[in-house]
Amino acid sequence: MIYPAETATLKDGNTCTIRSAASEDAARMLQYMHIMLGETRFLLRAPEEFNYTEEAEAAILAGRASDPRTLMLLAEKDGQIVACADVHSHGAKSRTWHRADLGMSVRKDYWHLGIGSALMERLIAFARAHDFEQIELEVVAANRRALNLYVKYGFEVYGTRPHGMKYEDGTYANNYMMVKTL
Numbered sequence: 001m002i003y004p005a006e007t008a009t010l011k012d013g014n015t016c017t018i019r020s021a022a023s024e025d026a027a028r029m030l031q032y033m034h035i036m037l038g039e040t041r042f043l044l045r046a047p048e049e050f051n052y053t054e055e056a057e058a059a060i061l062a063g064r065a066s067d068p069r070t071l072m073l074l075a076e077k078d079g080q081i082v083a084c085a086d087v088h089s090h091g092a093k094s095r096t097w098h099r100a101d102l103g104m105s106v107r108k109d110y111w112h113l114g115i116g117s118a119l120m121e122r123l124i125a126f127a128r129a130h131d132f133e134q135i136e137l138e139v140v141a142a143n144r145r146a147l148n149l150y151v152k153y154g155f156e157v158y159g160t161r162p163h164g165m166k167y168e169d170g171t172y173a174n175n176y177m178m179v180k181t182l
Contacts, residue, residue, distance in 0.1 A: 001071045003122070008075070010113040016082065018118060021072040022065055025081070026058035029074075032081040032107070039108045041167060042143040064088070071126040075106075075115050082110040085119040087127050087135060098133035104146070116149045124153060127182060134181050140165065141174040155180045 005019035021029065030052060037047040052060070064072040064086065075083035083106040090099035102123060106115050127135050139146050141160065155178040164175030 001068055001126070002065055003071060003073060003126075008115070008118040010115065012113055014077070014113075016075045016077045016115060016118075018073055018075050018122065020065055021061050021074050021084070021086075023058040023062040025074065026054045026061060028081050029061065029084070030054060030057055032084065035107060036105050041165075041173070042140045042146065043105060044165070046168065069100075069130055071123060073119055073122060075110075075119060077110070082107045083115045083119060085116075085123055087123040087132075089132075090136065098131075100127050100132040100135045102135050102137045111145065116146075117152070120149065120153050124180070124182070132182060134179050136177070136179050138164070138175050138177050141176050147176065150178055150180075153180065 001020065003018075003020040005017050007015045008018050009015050030050075033050050034047060037043055037045055037050055061072070064070045067088070070086065070088040072086035072088075073084070074081050083104070085102070085104035087100050087102045090096045090101050104116060104119060124135065135155075137150065137155065138161070139150060141147075157176045158179050159177040161175040161177065163172040165173040167173070
């Protein structure tokens with residue numbers, strides 16, 4: 001789905017642009033992902049595991065933009081991607097058609113500015129408008145910042161996955177599974 005560009009005012013009074021991701025964003029998206037994966041252990045991949053080519057990333061972005069039940073948004077500031085979020089169908093089978101999955105990341109330099117809230121509001125509105133009945137996500141239990149955002153928007157923990165992630169140093173992180181009924 002294509003979402004037209006709009007300006008969002010941040011908590012510090014500055015603005016950012018929120019819009020749909022497009023295949024033309026592939027190179028900047030790869031750069032963004034390499035930055036993000038190096039900033040936090042809360043994402044599923046280590047930086048060295050993200051090895052898409054620009055062409056492969058462009059194809060992924062084009063597919064998401066053309067899917068009427070997917071919305072992938074970017075937040076841009078000063079020509080850089082500073083956040084990315086998406087909501088998409090849990091599956092094409094009739095028994096899961098009512099479910100959506102949500103994912104979000106924000107660069108560390110842009111935490112606490114309201115970008116996550118701006119993206120969340122748009123994703124929830126999209127899910128409602130496209131007849132999803134619930135949105136699901138998974139979050140590392142120690143990621144208090146993200147957890148607080150999700151709770152603020154009505155997500156509830158419905159389970160814990162012990163040792164949901166294992167890090168290179170042999171330590172583990174539990175994951176919370178969350179759901180929001182629309």
